[in-house]
Amino acid sequence: MSILAVGTIGYDTVETRNGSVEAALGGSVSYFALAARYFAPVSVVAAVGTDFREGDRKLFAERAIDVRGMVTRDGPTFRWHGRYHEDMNVRDTISLALNVFADFSPDLLPDQRRSDFVFLANISPDLQQHVLGQVASPKVVAADTMNHWIANDRAALLRLLPRIDILTLNDEEARMLSGEHNLVKAGRAILKMGPDTVLVKRGEYGVLQFSREGLFATPAYPLEEVIDPTGAGDTFAGAFMGYIARKGGVSESALRTGVVYGCVLGSFVVEEFSVNRLAMLTWDDIERRYRGYLELTDSHHSRWTSQ
Protein backbone atom coordinates (compact mmCIF):
# COMPACT_ATOMS: atom_id res chain seq x y z
CA MET A 1 0.00 0.00 0.00
CA SER A 2 1.46 3.32 -0.97
CA ILE A 3 2.29 6.38 1.11
CA LEU A 4 1.68 10.02 0.32
CA ALA A 5 4.31 12.32 1.84
CA VAL A 6 4.30 16.10 1.86
CA GLY A 7 7.16 18.29 3.06
CA THR A 8 10.35 19.93 1.92
CA ILE A 9 12.92 18.89 -0.65
CA GLY A 10 15.91 21.18 -0.55
CA TYR A 11 19.62 21.77 -0.48
CA ASP A 12 21.50 21.64 2.80
CA THR A 13 24.86 23.04 3.76
CA VAL A 14 25.99 21.20 6.84
CA GLU A 15 29.08 21.67 9.00
CA THR A 16 30.11 19.12 11.61
CA ARG A 17 33.36 18.41 13.42
CA ASN A 18 33.88 15.69 10.82
CA GLY A 19 33.79 18.00 7.82
CA SER A 20 31.13 19.72 5.80
CA VAL A 21 29.01 19.45 2.70
CA GLU A 22 27.52 22.20 0.54
CA ALA A 23 24.12 22.30 -1.14
CA ALA A 24 23.60 18.58 -0.70
CA LEU A 25 20.21 16.96 -1.22
CA GLY A 26 18.11 17.29 1.93
CA GLY A 27 14.68 18.26 3.21
CA SER A 28 12.23 16.26 5.26
CA VAL A 29 10.55 14.49 2.37
CA SER A 30 13.83 13.49 0.76
CA TYR A 31 14.88 11.57 3.85
CA PHE A 32 11.40 10.26 4.49
CA ALA A 33 10.86 8.93 0.97
CA LEU A 34 14.33 7.43 0.60
CA ALA A 35 13.75 5.45 3.81
CA ALA A 36 10.09 4.54 3.30
CA ARG A 37 10.66 3.21 -0.23
CA TYR A 38 12.48 0.16 1.16
CA PHE A 39 9.12 -0.91 2.61
CA ALA A 40 6.32 0.52 0.44
CA PRO A 41 5.74 2.72 -2.62
CA VAL A 42 5.96 6.45 -1.93
CA SER A 43 4.45 9.42 -3.72
CA VAL A 44 5.91 12.81 -2.79
CA VAL A 45 4.36 16.29 -2.73
CA ALA A 46 6.86 19.15 -2.71
CA ALA A 47 8.01 22.22 -4.61
CA VAL A 48 11.51 22.63 -5.99
CA GLY A 49 13.09 25.54 -7.83
CA THR A 50 14.51 25.88 -11.31
CA ASP A 51 17.96 25.23 -9.84
CA PHE A 52 16.95 21.73 -8.75
CA ARG A 53 19.47 19.30 -10.20
CA GLU A 54 18.30 16.75 -12.70
CA GLY A 55 20.51 14.14 -11.04
CA ASP A 56 18.64 14.56 -7.78
CA ARG A 57 15.29 14.08 -9.45
CA LYS A 58 16.68 10.96 -11.06
CA LEU A 59 17.92 9.70 -7.70
CA PHE A 60 14.29 9.57 -6.52
CA ALA A 61 12.86 8.30 -9.77
CA GLU A 62 15.40 5.48 -10.08
CA ARG A 63 14.31 4.28 -6.65
CA ALA A 64 10.71 4.04 -7.81
CA ILE A 65 9.65 7.09 -5.81
CA ASP A 66 6.71 8.78 -7.51
CA VAL A 67 7.83 12.36 -8.26
CA ARG A 68 4.81 13.57 -10.25
CA GLY A 69 3.89 15.72 -7.24
CA MET A 70 7.33 17.32 -7.10
CA VAL A 71 6.50 20.53 -8.93
CA THR A 72 9.08 22.95 -10.28
CA ARG A 73 8.42 26.61 -9.53
CA ASP A 74 10.19 29.78 -10.65
CA GLY A 75 12.91 30.64 -8.17
CA PRO A 76 15.47 28.84 -6.04
CA THR A 77 14.96 25.59 -4.12
CA PHE A 78 14.51 25.54 -0.33
CA ARG A 79 17.90 25.92 1.40
CA TRP A 80 19.15 25.31 4.92
CA HIS A 81 22.58 25.90 6.41
CA GLY A 82 23.32 24.33 9.77
CA ARG A 83 26.32 23.88 12.03
CA TYR A 84 26.58 21.14 14.64
CA HIS A 85 28.36 21.64 17.94
CA GLU A 86 31.05 19.29 19.20
CA ASP A 87 28.11 17.69 21.04
CA MET A 88 26.11 16.67 17.98
CA ASN A 89 22.83 16.83 19.88
CA VAL A 90 23.05 20.61 19.48
CA ARG A 91 23.04 22.57 16.23
CA ASP A 92 22.65 26.15 15.09
CA THR A 93 20.76 27.26 12.02
CA ILE A 94 23.04 29.65 10.14
CA SER A 95 20.46 30.42 7.48
CA LEU A 96 17.14 29.20 6.21
CA ALA A 97 15.47 30.22 2.94
CA LEU A 98 12.05 28.79 2.14
CA ASN A 99 12.34 30.11 -1.43
CA VAL A 100 9.80 28.41 -3.73
CA PHE A 101 8.39 26.56 -0.74
CA ALA A 102 7.21 29.84 0.84
CA ASP A 103 3.78 29.99 -0.78
CA PHE A 104 3.44 26.33 -1.70
CA SER A 105 -0.18 25.21 -1.58
CA PRO A 106 -0.38 21.93 -3.43
CA ASP A 107 -3.31 20.32 -5.22
CA LEU A 108 -3.07 16.56 -5.01
CA LEU A 109 -3.36 14.38 -8.09
CA PRO A 110 -6.53 12.28 -8.33
CA ASP A 111 -4.81 9.05 -7.35
CA GLN A 112 -2.99 10.79 -4.47
CA ARG A 113 -6.38 11.79 -3.06
CA ARG A 114 -7.16 8.11 -2.59
CA SER A 115 -4.03 7.44 -0.50
CA ASP A 116 -4.37 5.10 2.46
CA PHE A 117 -1.20 6.22 4.23
CA VAL A 118 -0.29 9.87 4.64
CA PHE A 119 2.78 11.50 6.15
CA LEU A 120 2.70 15.21 6.87
CA ALA A 121 6.32 16.21 7.41
CA ASN A 122 7.38 19.18 9.49
CA ILE A 123 5.60 22.06 7.71
CA SER A 124 3.01 24.55 8.99
CA PRO A 125 -0.05 22.91 10.58
CA ASP A 126 -2.29 24.82 8.14
CA LEU A 127 -0.42 23.39 5.17
CA GLN A 128 -0.57 19.94 6.74
CA GLN A 129 -4.33 20.39 7.12
CA HIS A 130 -4.65 21.71 3.56
CA VAL A 131 -3.07 18.53 2.19
CA LEU A 132 -4.87 16.17 4.53
CA GLY A 133 -8.21 17.74 3.65
CA GLN A 134 -7.76 16.58 0.06
CA VAL A 135 -7.33 12.92 0.96
CA ALA A 136 -10.69 11.17 0.80
CA SER A 137 -10.44 8.47 3.49
CA PRO A 138 -6.92 7.88 4.73
CA LYS A 139 -6.32 4.79 6.81
CA VAL A 140 -3.31 6.01 8.79
CA VAL A 141 -2.12 9.63 9.03
CA ALA A 142 1.17 10.51 10.69
CA ALA A 143 2.55 13.99 11.20
CA ASP A 144 5.78 15.53 12.42
CA THR A 145 6.07 18.94 14.00
CA MET A 146 8.65 21.19 15.65
CA ASN A 147 9.19 23.90 18.30
CA HIS A 148 8.51 26.70 15.79
CA TRP A 149 4.91 25.60 15.12
CA ILE A 150 4.26 24.67 18.75
CA ALA A 151 5.28 28.18 19.81
CA ASN A 152 3.87 30.24 16.94
CA ASP A 153 1.01 28.25 15.45
CA ARG A 154 -0.32 26.35 18.42
CA ALA A 155 -4.03 26.78 17.67
CA ALA A 156 -3.66 25.36 14.16
CA LEU A 157 -1.59 22.48 15.49
CA LEU A 158 -4.20 21.67 18.15
CA ARG A 159 -6.86 21.62 15.40
CA LEU A 160 -4.78 19.17 13.39
CA LEU A 161 -3.99 16.71 16.19
CA PRO A 162 -7.46 15.10 16.45
CA ARG A 163 -7.33 14.38 12.71
CA ILE A 164 -4.08 12.40 12.77
CA ASP A 165 -3.27 8.95 14.13
CA ILE A 166 0.42 9.27 14.87
CA LEU A 167 2.51 12.26 15.95
CA THR A 168 6.31 12.26 15.88
CA LEU A 169 8.31 14.91 17.72
CA ASN A 170 11.46 15.18 19.79
CA ASP A 171 11.73 15.27 23.58
CA GLU A 172 11.99 19.07 23.90
CA GLU A 173 9.02 19.51 21.58
CA ALA A 174 6.97 16.99 23.57
CA ARG A 175 7.70 19.00 26.73
CA MET A 176 6.80 22.24 25.00
CA LEU A 177 3.55 20.97 23.49
CA SER A 178 2.32 19.34 26.71
CA GLY A 179 3.73 21.74 29.29
CA GLU A 180 5.01 18.69 31.19
CA HIS A 181 8.71 18.32 31.93
CA ASN A 182 8.49 14.60 32.62
CA LEU A 183 8.40 12.74 29.29
CA VAL A 184 6.01 10.02 30.45
CA LYS A 185 3.52 12.66 31.55
CA ALA A 186 4.19 14.63 28.35
CA GLY A 187 3.52 11.66 26.08
CA ARG A 188 0.31 10.78 27.90
CA ALA A 189 -0.87 14.39 27.78
CA ILE A 190 -0.31 14.54 24.01
CA LEU A 191 -2.31 11.33 23.53
CA LYS A 192 -5.26 13.24 24.99
CA MET A 193 -4.86 15.93 22.30
CA GLY A 194 -5.89 13.51 19.59
CA PRO A 195 -3.34 11.08 18.18
CA ASP A 196 -3.56 7.39 19.09
CA THR A 197 0.21 7.06 19.02
CA VAL A 198 2.93 9.50 20.01
CA LEU A 199 6.54 8.83 19.10
CA VAL A 200 9.05 10.84 21.10
CA LYS A 201 12.40 10.86 19.31
CA ARG A 202 15.33 11.23 21.70
CA GLY A 203 18.22 11.14 19.23
CA GLU A 204 21.07 8.99 20.51
CA TYR A 205 18.89 7.92 23.45
CA GLY A 206 16.27 6.19 21.33
CA VAL A 207 12.51 6.41 21.17
CA LEU A 208 9.57 6.43 23.57
CA GLN A 209 6.31 5.28 22.02
CA PHE A 210 2.98 6.04 23.67
CA SER A 211 0.02 4.11 22.32
CA ARG A 212 -3.35 2.87 23.50
CA GLU A 213 -1.60 -0.34 24.58
CA GLY A 214 0.90 1.51 26.76
CA LEU A 215 4.54 2.38 26.55
CA PHE A 216 7.38 1.11 24.40
CA ALA A 217 10.92 2.28 25.15
CA THR A 218 13.83 1.36 22.93
CA PRO A 219 17.40 2.65 22.62
CA ALA A 220 19.06 4.03 19.51
CA TYR A 221 21.42 1.71 17.64
CA PRO A 222 24.78 2.51 19.27
CA LEU A 223 27.25 3.81 16.69
CA GLU A 224 31.00 4.27 16.93
CA GLU A 225 30.85 7.33 14.73
CA VAL A 226 28.21 9.84 13.71
CA ILE A 227 29.17 11.94 10.69
CA ASP A 228 26.03 14.02 10.20
CA PRO A 229 22.81 13.72 12.25
CA THR A 230 20.76 15.68 9.69
CA GLY A 231 17.64 13.85 8.57
CA ALA A 232 17.74 11.13 11.24
CA GLY A 233 14.23 11.99 12.46
CA ASP A 234 12.67 12.02 8.99
CA THR A 235 14.49 8.84 8.07
CA PHE A 236 13.14 7.25 11.26
CA ALA A 237 9.63 8.36 10.29
CA GLY A 238 10.08 7.04 6.74
CA ALA A 239 11.08 3.55 7.79
CA PHE A 240 8.44 3.50 10.52
CA MET A 241 5.63 4.61 8.21
CA GLY A 242 6.93 2.38 5.43
CA TYR A 243 6.66 -0.63 7.69
CA ILE A 244 3.13 0.34 8.84
CA ALA A 245 2.07 0.68 5.21
CA ARG A 246 3.63 -2.66 4.32
CA LYS A 247 1.70 -4.30 7.18
CA GLY A 248 -1.48 -2.59 5.91
CA GLY A 249 -2.29 -0.79 9.16
CA VAL A 250 -1.58 -0.21 12.81
CA SER A 251 -1.25 -2.87 15.50
CA GLU A 252 0.96 -2.79 18.58
CA SER A 253 3.23 -5.33 16.91
CA ALA A 254 3.47 -3.28 13.70
CA LEU A 255 4.11 -0.08 15.65
CA ARG A 256 6.96 -1.63 17.64
CA THR A 257 8.60 -3.29 14.66
CA GLY A 258 8.15 -0.04 12.74
CA VAL A 259 9.96 1.85 15.49
CA VAL A 260 12.82 -0.66 15.36
CA TYR A 261 13.14 -0.30 11.58
CA GLY A 262 13.03 3.45 12.15
CA CYS A 263 15.98 3.20 14.54
CA VAL A 264 17.83 0.95 12.10
CA LEU A 265 17.44 3.26 9.09
CA GLY A 266 18.14 6.27 11.31
CA SER A 267 21.43 4.65 12.30
CA PHE A 268 22.49 4.33 8.66
CA VAL A 269 21.67 7.85 7.54
CA VAL A 270 23.94 9.52 10.12
CA GLU A 271 26.95 7.51 8.98
CA GLU A 272 27.46 9.78 5.96
CA PHE A 273 26.54 13.31 4.90
CA SER A 274 23.21 14.01 3.22
CA VAL A 275 21.32 11.00 1.83
CA ASN A 276 24.50 9.32 0.59
CA ARG A 277 24.30 6.22 2.76
CA LEU A 278 20.51 6.07 2.92
CA ALA A 279 20.09 6.02 -0.85
CA MET A 280 22.51 3.13 -1.36
CA LEU A 281 21.41 0.48 1.16
CA THR A 282 20.58 -3.07 0.20
CA TRP A 283 17.92 -5.16 1.91
CA ASP A 284 20.74 -7.28 3.21
CA ASP A 285 22.32 -4.25 4.94
CA ILE A 286 18.98 -3.42 6.55
CA GLU A 287 18.14 -6.94 7.66
CA ARG A 288 21.61 -7.54 9.07
CA ARG A 289 21.45 -4.42 11.22
CA TYR A 290 17.84 -5.17 12.15
CA ARG A 291 18.90 -8.56 13.53
CA GLY A 292 21.87 -6.91 15.22
CA TYR A 293 19.54 -4.39 16.83
CA LEU A 294 17.27 -7.13 18.16
CA GLU A 295 20.25 -8.96 19.62
CA LEU A 296 21.78 -5.94 21.28
CA THR A 297 18.48 -4.91 22.86
CA ASP A 298 17.45 -8.45 23.79
CA SER A 299 16.66 -8.41 27.50
CA HIS A 300 14.62 -11.60 27.07
CA HIS A 301 17.96 -13.21 26.23
CA SER A 302 16.21 -15.58 23.84
CA ARG A 303 19.54 -16.10 22.13
CA TRP A 304 21.44 -16.52 25.37
CA THR A 305 19.33 -18.80 27.51
CA SER A 306 21.06 -21.91 26.24
CA GLN A 307 24.35 -20.75 27.71
Added chain:
Amino acid sequence: MSILAVGTIGYDTVETRNGSVEAALGGSVSYFALAARYFAPVSVVAAVGTDFREGDRKLFAERAIDVRGMVTRDGPTFRWHGRYHEDMNVRDTISLALNVFADFSPDLLPDQRRSDFVFLANISPDLQQHVLGQVASPKVVAADTMNHWIANDRAALLRLLPRIDILTLNDEEARMLSGEHNLVKAGRAILKMGPDTVLVKRGEYGVLQFSREGLFATPAYPLEEVIDPTGAGDTFAGAFMGYIARKGGVSESALRTGVVYGCVLGSFVVEEFSVNRLAMLTWDDIERRYRGYLELTDSHHSRWTSQ
Protein backbone atom coordinates in the same frame (compact mmCIF):
# COMPACT_ATOMS: atom_id res chain seq x y z
CA MET B 1 26.20 -17.29 47.28
CA SER B 2 26.94 -14.25 49.37
CA ILE B 3 28.36 -10.87 48.39
CA LEU B 4 30.95 -8.79 50.19
CA ALA B 5 30.41 -5.04 49.71
CA VAL B 6 32.71 -2.24 50.83
CA GLY B 7 31.88 1.46 50.64
CA THR B 8 30.22 4.23 52.57
CA ILE B 9 27.29 4.23 54.95
CA GLY B 10 26.32 7.75 55.86
CA TYR B 11 23.74 10.44 56.37
CA ASP B 12 22.53 12.47 53.40
CA THR B 13 20.82 15.81 53.27
CA VAL B 14 19.14 16.07 49.90
CA GLU B 15 17.22 18.94 48.32
CA THR B 16 15.15 18.48 45.18
CA ARG B 17 12.34 20.46 43.58
CA ASN B 18 10.00 17.97 45.30
CA GLY B 19 11.15 18.71 48.82
CA SER B 20 14.09 17.78 50.99
CA VAL B 21 15.27 15.36 53.60
CA GLU B 22 17.87 15.85 56.34
CA ALA B 23 20.43 13.34 57.61
CA ALA B 24 18.65 10.42 56.01
CA LEU B 25 20.30 7.02 55.68
CA GLY B 26 22.48 6.95 52.56
CA GLY B 27 25.91 6.00 51.29
CA SER B 28 26.88 3.65 48.48
CA VAL B 29 26.84 0.46 50.51
CA SER B 30 23.46 1.22 52.08
CA TYR B 31 21.80 1.37 48.67
CA PHE B 32 23.84 -1.51 47.31
CA ALA B 33 23.10 -3.87 50.19
CA LEU B 34 19.41 -3.02 50.45
CA ALA B 35 19.01 -3.84 46.74
CA ALA B 36 21.31 -6.88 46.58
CA ARG B 37 19.70 -8.59 49.57
CA TYR B 38 16.57 -9.32 47.53
CA PHE B 39 18.73 -11.70 45.48
CA ALA B 40 21.57 -12.98 47.67
CA PRO B 41 23.02 -12.63 51.18
CA VAL B 42 25.16 -9.52 51.66
CA SER B 43 27.96 -8.78 54.11
CA VAL B 44 28.96 -5.12 54.41
CA VAL B 45 32.26 -3.47 55.25
CA ALA B 46 32.03 0.16 56.35
CA ALA B 47 32.76 2.53 59.21
CA VAL B 48 30.09 4.53 60.99
CA GLY B 49 30.42 7.08 63.79
CA THR B 50 29.13 7.11 67.34
CA ASP B 51 26.16 9.17 66.09
CA PHE B 52 24.95 6.31 63.89
CA ARG B 53 21.36 5.60 64.80
CA GLU B 54 20.48 2.25 66.28
CA GLY B 55 17.32 2.16 64.16
CA ASP B 56 19.40 2.33 60.99
CA ARG B 57 21.59 -0.56 62.10
CA LYS B 58 18.43 -2.52 62.83
CA LEU B 59 17.05 -1.68 59.36
CA PHE B 60 19.97 -3.59 57.85
CA ALA B 61 19.99 -6.38 60.39
CA GLU B 62 16.25 -7.02 60.10
CA ARG B 63 16.76 -7.52 56.37
CA ALA B 64 19.34 -10.23 57.02
CA ILE B 65 22.24 -8.00 55.93
CA ASP B 66 25.40 -9.05 57.76
CA VAL B 67 26.59 -5.93 59.64
CA ARG B 68 29.48 -7.48 61.59
CA GLY B 69 31.82 -5.55 59.29
CA MET B 70 30.08 -2.23 60.00
CA VAL B 71 32.49 -0.94 62.64
CA THR B 72 31.75 2.00 64.91
CA ARG B 73 34.58 4.52 65.27
CA ASP B 74 34.96 7.58 67.45
CA GLY B 75 33.61 10.62 65.65
CA PRO B 76 30.70 11.48 63.34
CA THR B 77 29.35 9.35 60.49
CA PHE B 78 30.07 10.19 56.81
CA ARG B 79 27.81 13.03 55.65
CA TRP B 80 26.81 14.40 52.26
CA HIS B 81 24.63 17.35 51.39
CA GLY B 82 23.46 17.66 47.80
CA ARG B 83 21.06 19.83 45.84
CA TYR B 84 19.46 18.76 42.57
CA HIS B 85 18.70 21.20 39.78
CA GLU B 86 15.30 21.48 38.14
CA ASP B 87 16.86 19.06 35.61
CA MET B 88 17.49 16.18 37.98
CA ASN B 89 20.39 14.90 35.90
CA VAL B 90 22.45 17.70 37.45
CA ARG B 91 23.29 18.16 41.12
CA ASP B 92 25.66 20.22 43.25
CA THR B 93 27.47 18.94 46.30
CA ILE B 94 26.91 21.53 49.03
CA SER B 95 29.14 19.74 51.52
CA LEU B 96 30.88 16.44 52.01
CA ALA B 97 32.49 15.22 55.25
CA LEU B 98 34.26 11.85 55.22
CA ASN B 99 34.44 11.92 59.04
CA VAL B 100 35.18 8.42 60.42
CA PHE B 101 35.51 7.13 56.88
CA ALA B 102 38.59 9.33 56.27
CA ASP B 103 41.21 6.87 57.48
CA PHE B 104 39.16 3.69 57.21
CA SER B 105 41.34 0.71 56.37
CA PRO B 106 39.34 -2.37 57.12
CA ASP B 107 40.51 -5.86 58.02
CA LEU B 108 38.09 -8.43 56.72
CA LEU B 109 36.67 -11.13 58.95
CA PRO B 110 37.90 -14.66 58.23
CA ASP B 111 34.69 -15.73 56.47
CA GLN B 112 34.59 -12.48 54.46
CA ARG B 113 38.03 -13.36 53.10
CA ARG B 114 36.49 -16.42 51.45
CA SER B 115 33.81 -14.37 49.59
CA ASP B 116 32.99 -15.42 46.03
CA PHE B 117 31.34 -12.15 45.02
CA VAL B 118 32.87 -8.78 45.83
CA PHE B 119 31.58 -5.27 45.19
CA LEU B 120 33.96 -2.37 45.64
CA ALA B 121 31.74 0.72 45.80
CA ASN B 122 32.92 4.17 44.83
CA ILE B 123 35.88 4.69 47.21
CA SER B 124 39.55 5.36 46.49
CA PRO B 125 41.17 2.78 44.18
CA ASP B 126 43.83 2.11 46.82
CA LEU B 127 41.18 1.29 49.39
CA GLN B 128 39.38 -0.87 46.84
CA GLN B 129 42.68 -2.68 46.23
CA HIS B 130 43.34 -2.98 49.98
CA VAL B 131 40.02 -4.80 50.48
CA LEU B 132 40.27 -6.92 47.35
CA GLY B 133 43.77 -8.04 48.34
CA GLN B 134 42.34 -9.70 51.45
CA VAL B 135 39.89 -11.88 49.52
CA ALA B 136 41.47 -15.26 48.79
CA SER B 137 39.93 -16.27 45.45
CA PRO B 138 36.92 -14.20 44.45
CA LYS B 139 34.81 -15.51 41.61
CA VAL B 140 33.39 -12.19 40.42
CA VAL B 141 34.64 -8.74 41.40
CA ALA B 142 32.74 -5.61 40.44
CA ALA B 143 33.80 -2.05 41.15
CA ASP B 144 32.30 1.40 40.80
CA THR B 145 34.30 4.59 40.35
CA MET B 146 33.79 8.30 39.73
CA ASN B 147 35.27 11.41 38.10
CA HIS B 148 37.22 12.33 41.25
CA TRP B 149 39.34 9.14 41.17
CA ILE B 150 39.69 9.16 37.40
CA ALA B 151 41.10 12.69 37.55
CA ASN B 152 43.16 12.49 40.74
CA ASP B 153 44.05 8.86 41.25
CA ARG B 154 44.28 7.53 37.73
CA ALA B 155 47.39 5.39 38.21
CA ALA B 156 45.87 3.50 41.14
CA LEU B 157 42.64 3.03 39.21
CA LEU B 158 44.50 1.66 36.18
CA ARG B 159 46.29 -0.81 38.49
CA LEU B 160 42.95 -1.97 39.87
CA LEU B 161 41.13 -2.47 36.56
CA PRO B 162 42.95 -5.68 35.46
CA ARG B 163 42.02 -7.25 38.81
CA ILE B 164 38.27 -6.74 38.49
CA ASP B 165 35.69 -8.40 36.25
CA ILE B 166 33.04 -5.71 36.02
CA LEU B 167 33.31 -1.91 36.13
CA THR B 168 30.29 0.36 36.57
CA LEU B 169 30.50 4.08 35.84
CA ASN B 170 28.39 6.80 34.29
CA ASP B 171 28.63 8.17 30.75
CA GLU B 172 30.72 11.24 31.61
CA GLU B 173 33.10 9.07 33.63
CA ALA B 174 33.42 6.58 30.78
CA ARG B 175 34.39 9.46 28.46
CA MET B 176 36.87 10.79 31.00
CA LEU B 177 38.52 7.44 31.70
CA SER B 178 38.83 6.47 28.03
CA GLY B 179 39.45 9.87 26.46
CA GLU B 180 36.79 8.95 23.87
CA HIS B 181 33.72 11.15 23.44
CA ASN B 182 31.73 8.46 21.64
CA LEU B 183 30.34 6.02 24.22
CA VAL B 184 30.72 2.92 22.06
CA LYS B 185 34.38 3.70 21.55
CA ALA B 186 34.70 4.60 25.25
CA GLY B 187 33.21 1.30 26.43
CA ARG B 188 35.41 -0.73 24.11
CA ALA B 189 38.52 1.19 25.19
CA ILE B 190 37.75 0.52 28.87
CA LEU B 191 37.37 -3.22 28.15
CA LYS B 192 41.01 -3.12 27.03
CA MET B 193 42.02 -1.72 30.43
CA GLY B 194 41.09 -4.95 32.17
CA PRO B 195 37.46 -5.63 33.04
CA ASP B 196 35.51 -8.22 31.05
CA THR B 197 32.33 -6.22 31.40
CA VAL B 198 31.74 -2.48 31.47
CA LEU B 199 28.37 -1.08 32.51
CA VAL B 200 27.82 2.53 31.48
CA LYS B 201 24.98 4.02 33.53
CA ARG B 202 23.15 6.79 31.69
CA GLY B 203 20.55 7.71 34.32
CA GLU B 204 17.13 8.24 32.75
CA TYR B 205 18.51 7.02 29.41
CA GLY B 206 19.32 3.52 30.61
CA VAL B 207 22.42 1.36 30.44
CA LEU B 208 25.01 0.34 27.86
CA GLN B 209 26.73 -2.94 28.65
CA PHE B 210 29.99 -3.89 26.96
CA SER B 211 31.03 -7.52 27.36
CA ARG B 212 33.08 -10.11 25.52
CA GLU B 213 29.87 -11.09 23.69
CA GLY B 214 29.25 -7.57 22.44
CA LEU B 215 26.87 -4.78 23.29
CA PHE B 216 23.62 -4.66 25.24
CA ALA B 217 21.60 -1.43 25.26
CA THR B 218 18.52 -1.04 27.38
CA PRO B 219 16.43 1.97 28.44
CA ALA B 220 15.61 3.05 31.98
CA TYR B 221 12.16 2.18 33.29
CA PRO B 222 10.15 5.30 32.34
CA LEU B 223 8.70 6.96 35.44
CA GLU B 224 6.05 9.64 35.73
CA GLU B 225 7.77 11.15 38.73
CA VAL B 226 11.26 11.11 40.18
CA ILE B 227 11.44 12.32 43.77
CA ASP B 228 15.14 11.81 44.54
CA PRO B 229 17.72 10.27 42.19
CA THR B 230 20.26 9.71 44.98
CA GLY B 231 21.48 6.13 45.17
CA ALA B 232 20.07 4.99 41.83
CA GLY B 233 23.50 3.88 40.57
CA ASP B 234 24.38 1.92 43.70
CA THR B 235 20.92 0.39 43.79
CA PHE B 236 21.37 -0.63 40.17
CA ALA B 237 24.71 -2.22 41.05
CA GLY B 238 23.20 -3.99 44.06
CA ALA B 239 20.41 -5.65 42.12
CA PHE B 240 22.77 -6.45 39.24
CA MET B 241 25.41 -8.03 41.47
CA GLY B 242 22.74 -9.73 43.57
CA TYR B 243 21.38 -11.43 40.49
CA ILE B 244 24.86 -12.49 39.33
CA ALA B 245 25.54 -13.99 42.78
CA ARG B 246 22.20 -15.78 42.77
CA LYS B 247 23.04 -17.29 39.36
CA GLY B 248 26.45 -18.31 40.74
CA GLY B 249 28.52 -16.50 38.12
CA VAL B 250 28.69 -14.54 34.90
CA SER B 251 27.11 -15.51 31.59
CA GLU B 252 25.74 -13.19 28.93
CA SER B 253 22.23 -14.19 29.96
CA ALA B 254 22.94 -13.51 33.65
CA LEU B 255 24.56 -10.16 32.83
CA ARG B 256 21.58 -9.00 30.79
CA THR B 257 18.97 -10.12 33.28
CA GLY B 258 21.09 -8.57 36.03
CA VAL B 259 21.09 -5.26 34.18
CA VAL B 260 17.31 -5.42 33.85
CA TYR B 261 16.85 -6.11 37.57
CA GLY B 262 19.26 -3.23 38.15
CA CYS B 263 17.03 -0.91 36.12
CA VAL B 264 13.95 -2.21 37.94
CA LEU B 265 15.33 -1.65 41.45
CA GLY B 266 16.82 1.67 40.33
CA SER B 267 13.35 2.77 39.25
CA PHE B 268 11.93 2.07 42.71
CA VAL B 269 14.59 3.82 44.76
CA VAL B 270 14.08 7.20 43.06
CA GLU B 271 10.35 7.20 43.83
CA GLU B 272 11.01 8.27 47.43
CA PHE B 273 13.74 10.00 49.41
CA SER B 274 16.62 8.00 50.88
CA VAL B 275 16.16 4.21 51.08
CA ASN B 276 12.50 4.51 52.08
CA ARG B 277 11.03 2.76 49.07
CA LEU B 278 13.95 0.41 48.47
CA ALA B 279 13.85 -1.01 51.99
CA MET B 280 10.14 -1.84 51.86
CA LEU B 281 9.68 -3.69 48.56
CA THR B 282 8.10 -7.11 48.30
CA TRP B 283 9.13 -9.75 45.76
CA ASP B 284 5.75 -9.23 44.20
CA ASP B 285 6.51 -5.51 43.63
CA ILE B 286 9.82 -6.42 42.01
CA GLU B 287 8.49 -9.20 39.81
CA ARG B 288 5.53 -7.11 38.65
CA ARG B 289 7.76 -4.26 37.55
CA TYR B 290 10.27 -6.71 36.04
CA ARG B 291 7.53 -8.16 33.84
CA GLY B 292 6.35 -4.63 33.06
CA TYR B 293 9.88 -3.69 32.03
CA LEU B 294 10.17 -6.69 29.71
CA GLU B 295 6.86 -5.79 28.10
CA LEU B 296 7.65 -2.15 27.59
CA THR B 297 11.05 -2.90 26.04
CA ASP B 298 9.82 -5.85 24.00
CA SER B 299 10.85 -5.18 20.41
CA HIS B 300 10.48 -8.89 19.62
CA HIS B 301 6.79 -8.28 20.31
CA SER B 302 6.50 -11.81 21.70
CA ARG B 303 3.38 -10.70 23.54
CA TRP B 304 1.98 -8.89 20.53
CA THR B 305 2.51 -11.21 17.60
CA SER B 306 -0.90 -12.82 18.02
CA GLN B 307 -2.59 -9.51 17.24
